[in-house]
Amino acid sequence: MGDVNDGARAYAESIERGGGGLGVDDLLAKVMTAGASESGEIAAQAAAPAAEGALDVDTLAATIATAAGRHLPEGRLSPDADFFDAGGTSVHAVELVAELESELGMEFDLDEVFADARPISLARRWLEASGATHAPPAAPVVSPTAPAPLTLPAAAPYAPPPPVLPATAPAAPYTTARPEDLEQILADLALADRLPFTRSPEPLPPRRVLLTGATGFLGSHMLLDLLRHSDAHVYCLVRAADQETATARLGEALKSYRLPWSSEIRRRITVLPGDIRLPRLGLDDELWHRLAHELDSVVGVAAAVDFLRGYHSLRTSNVLGALTLAELAATGRPKPLHHISSIAVFNEVGITAMGEDDPLAHIDRLIAGYDQTKWTAEVALRRARDHGLLVTAMRPGGIGGHTRTGAYNPQDLSSGLISAFARFRTVPAFRYLNAAPVDWVSRTAVAVICEPDAWGYDYNLTGVPNTLDDVVRDMALGGMHVRVQDWDAWRADALARLQAEPVPELTFLTRVLQSPSALKLCEATLKGPAAVDDRTAALVEALGLPPAARYDAQAQLKTFEKLADDGLARLPQKDDTPYLWFTENTEGTVGPVGAPADTPCAMRLTLSIAGMHQLVKERRVDVQGELTCPALHPEPVVVERGDLVVRPEEGIPEQHGMRHQLISYQLELVDADGGRWWLRGRKYARARRDVWRQTRALTVEIGRAGEPASLAGEVVVPADSYVRDQIDGIHVDPRLTGQEKRAAKLTWLAWFGLEMGRGLLGPFARAAADLLDLRRPTTLTERHR
Incomplete structure (x- = not known):
């Protein structure tokens, strides 16, 4: 053109x-x-x-x-x-x-x-x-009695979903699967009957493992966990034209998820260029037969994850690829197949139970192509069990970010929804979010692979589900008050916002919200029951692994920060409505540096936080208010910007001293004539009995902007106003419910009390250590202290 x-x-x-x-x-x-x-x-x-x-x-x-x-x-x-x-x-x-x-x-x-x-x-x-006339329709694409599967297309890059569509109502969603999809699904299920018969494998931890999907989010973490927690050598099937390109692609994928890529890792893996969409994975006959006789285990993680494409578009990767892995597992040396399925096999709207041994959804009621392919693959592999193949099916739900590194999958629906919740401060009314962090999902999946007694069963790797109340409370405690809407209203509102102010990182979510079939997937996900994982929980306990914990605000902290850095989420800001605040009034005297402090000085401050993230991440409190001191200006001086940091530098004592920093104030002030000032204040903890006064006394230095301190002194919070202002006088965002306000106050007091307790204990612990260490020689500095 x-x-x-x-x-x-x-x-x-x-x-x-x-x-x-x-x-x-x-x-x-x-x-x-x-x-x-x-x-x-x-x-x-x-x-x-x-x-x-x-x-x-x-x-x-x-x-x-x-x-x-x-x-x-x-x-x-x-x-x-x-x-x-x-x-x-x-x-x-x-x-x-x-x-x-x-x-x-x-x-x-x-x-x-x-x-x-x-x-x-x-x-x-x-x-x-x-209505045009045409020749009679051709025969079905796949016949259960055909001698071999279809010739699959050549390896090609992953195809992303379509561009952003206008925020108009979608066409009426399908209520049942398309007849042509059901016809193809039945034909694909019959392909399992052509798999070889095999025997049970030796019940030994694997030493040679084939892993597909190592460049994906879950697969890359499973690769590292296999290397960390087993002695296995891992063969990684990577889609590429040659080994050099495949190795480079794997390394880039690991680094993108904040995972190591070292010579030791490269020593313990073999990268195989291939493609799960091709017959025999695109490997030559010699390599295929060598793997069939040498491997101890086959782990299938690779899949095309796209909630817009139909069954025919996804079946080559998600169904035929799984059957090819089953053929490899059943050929030559008997070996187990560990298949990463999905909780999507239950994504029928109105399903009542999602236990590990509960019936899967009715296939004719699954609308999204992704759901259909995951269902078909798992059911086909169940048929393979009748041929003697030992198949383990593991079903993650939403896979959240890593709790320590913050790495996340930008195309995961859970990440997109969490991002939208935080950005728009609205959530759709849902029953449960069955999601768990990738580090827990990966570690548990690898434990199943390495434990022979765990092979051959179905596992829900969904963790502890989040309820709507859980999510609303977590976001409220994080300083993000959210409004609950019904699903249709939330979807329309989110699309309107994304249309008015497009967010490039959320275009995939926009596409999902405008696809009739993907909407059914979302509806089933948000309205479904909690997934039950009794077998998984029992295995985790038996192996002494960390039990599943709710993927709450604390677990999401690192990921949420990375989402904010990448533009997918928004953290509370200084100019937001304060989440929690109280007043602090101090009185005292200051004077020229080196001279007696004889000039009255008082501060009327408001201390506030935009969200609990601010405390956990920075231990910082925002400061506003004014300072009254005739030595600066006849009129009050206004705090233009102020920060209070609790236990700065982790409360490490000053050099050659016994004073540990409890709190540090950094204020920028402006007087009525436009003059600019600065104030630094510190509260110290010392191994003395006046602990109550130490929490209230503030040593201050004041100077003009750009100049050294000209005034110094001490101001103190009066004992009779401390409890009244800083405990009884705590205010919370009025948009929160009464229960949420009480939880916010208790959370703040518990956090602040713990930090102050640690700060006050530090100097006493150090003094006790010095007294007990009687053999320690006295240093020159200490003799002259």
Whole structure:
């Protein structure tokens, strides 16, 4: 299409990355305008059959495939191959839809393309919708009695979801699975009957493990846990053309998730370039047979995670890939297959139980392609058990960020929802969020892999579910008061906000919220019951592993900070409505540095926090108010900016002294004439009996901005006002409920009391240590102290 189309493609790619401001209609118009000058090949291919009065489905499919191939890395597409699986992107899909409409007058909805992006399927649907005559439909794509699986497309990059759509109501969602999807699912299930029969493997911890998905979020953490907690050598199947490229891709993936990539790791792994979508994983016969006879265990983590693509688009990776791993596990030396499934196998709207041995959803009531493929893979592998294959199915729910590093999966639906909750301060009414941090999911999954007694069962790796009250309370304690809305209202509100102020990092969530099939997935996720993990909990306890804990605000802290750094979330700011505040009044005297302090000085301050994150991360309190001191100005001096830090420098004592810092004040002040001042104040803890006064007395230094201190002295909180102002006088954000206000006060007092207790204990502990260490020689400094 020449330079004009290159410009349109560049603009479309900017939309893909979250830039630009056009909706899909405008983008389609722009692409169609750019392509209007080309009217030859595509139109010519369709013209002949149209002139004869009947459109042949195969010819039309070939025409669509020719157009689609121009947008793919290899430049071509088979009529029965999936557009996205062959490397197409959402930008390419927009361009393709525009071309087909402008050149052939064929109109397709993007949701239709994502449901099944094979040219043969698009041709059939268009002919049926248009009422055109066509040849009888072809036979089903996969036959249970076929001698071999379909030839899968060549390895291609992961295809992202479509660009941001306008915030309009979606088409009416499907209420049941499409008949053509069910037909394909039944055919795929029958493929399990062709797997080899095998025997039970030796019940020994694995020494040679094949791991797929090591470049993904969960797979990369499982790779490191396998190396840390076993002696296994790990063969990592990585999608790439050669070993050098595969190794580099694995290293970059690990580093992107804040995981180490060292020579020791490289020594204990072997990187195999391959692809789970290809027969025999894309490996040559010799390597396939060598692995079949040498491996002790096969671990399948790799999957295409996309909530917009349909079953046909995802089946090659998620279903046929799982069956290929089952074939490898059953060939040669008997070995277990550990399959990472998903709680999505229960994503039927209205399901009542999600226990480890409970019935899965009815397949005809799963709408999203991702849910359907995970269900099909797990059910097919259950059939493989009848052939003697030892299959373990592990089902994570939402996989949250790492509790220590903060690494997270930006395309995980849980991350997107948490980001939206924090950014918009609204949450949809839900029952449970079945999510657990990636470090717990990974460690538990690896424990199952390494413990032979755990093999062959189903596990829900979902942790402790969060309720709606849990999430609202966590966010309130973090200084983020949120409003609860029903699902439809929340979705409309979130889309309107994202449309008004696009957030590039949340475009995938926008797409999910506008897809009819993905909406069913969201509805099932938010309205489903709590997942039950009794078998997992018993195994964790038996192995002495950390038990599952709720993925609460504390566990999410590091991840939330990284989400904020990456633009997906927003932490409380100084200019937000304070979450909690109280007053502090002090009285005392100051004087010139080195001279008696004889000038009255008083401070009327308001101490506040924007959220508990501020305390946990920085131990900092915001300060406002005024200072009255005739030595500075006849009128009160206003605090322009102020910070109070509790136990600065961890309360380490001053050099050559016994005073430990309890609290530090840093204030910037402005007088009525515009003069600028600074104030530094410190409360100290010492090994003396006046502990009560130590918590109230503040040693201060005051000076003009840019100059050394000119005044010094001490101000003290009166004993009769301390409890009245700083305990009884605590105020909390009025938007919180009474219960939340009480929880906020108790949390603050518990945190502050613990920090002050640690600070006051420090000098006494040090003095006691000095007294007990009678043999310690006296230093020169101490003799002259």
